[in-house]
Amino acid sequence: MSIDIRIEQQPPLHALEIARNAPMWKIPKLLGNDFPRIDKHITAKGGNRTGAPYVRYMEIDWQEMRHCGPLRMLWLMMTSKQPMRIGMAVEAPVEGDGEIEAIAIESLTCVRTIHRGPYQKVGDTYNEIVDWAEANDVELADYTMENYINDPTTVAKEDIETLILIPVTNTPVTTEGRAE
Secondary structure: OOOOOEEEEEOOEEEEEEEEEEEHHHHHHHHHHHHHHHHHHHHHOOOOEOOOOEEEEOOOOHHHHHOOOHHHHHHHHHHOEEEEEEEEEEOOOOOOEOOEEEEEEOOEEEEEEEEEOOHHHHHHHHHHHHHHHHHOOOOEOOOEEEEEOOOOOOOOHHHOEEEEEEEEOOOOEOOOOOEO
16 A cells, blocks of 8 residues: 655644543443533534544554564453543633643644545555655654544545654754655
């Protein structure tokens, strides 16, 4: 599979997020509960959503993930808890409340690509990103942001689109946005 991977500057954003720490197998249920909660909060506060709902997966060791065999990956998915921040961007700052935290994310230089297909195959896309980053001397930060562009309940599995953004810790960028 060949995907379009590039470096782009992402604009700053305001968002509301809920911090979670859960095994990967619980994520669909968390998203099913937390996205509507955040959306309802935004509406109640008079705010407006912008962009796709997202999850920031934190504390990622790209090399460990990359060299993890299928059985080890399955074991990690079932047993280890993944720190994450479930969120939605807003046009202007909206006050948080309780678990729902208002945040601002500064402009970031990120590796950007779109994963097309079922969520269960997103690991293949991440492997391509890590290969690309290594080949282009791009250092990845220890977290990723997945923006869920379309609703998996309304499109076929092969048509699901997930925008993946991984901040970089160095900036080897040309004017075209590709790594040097």
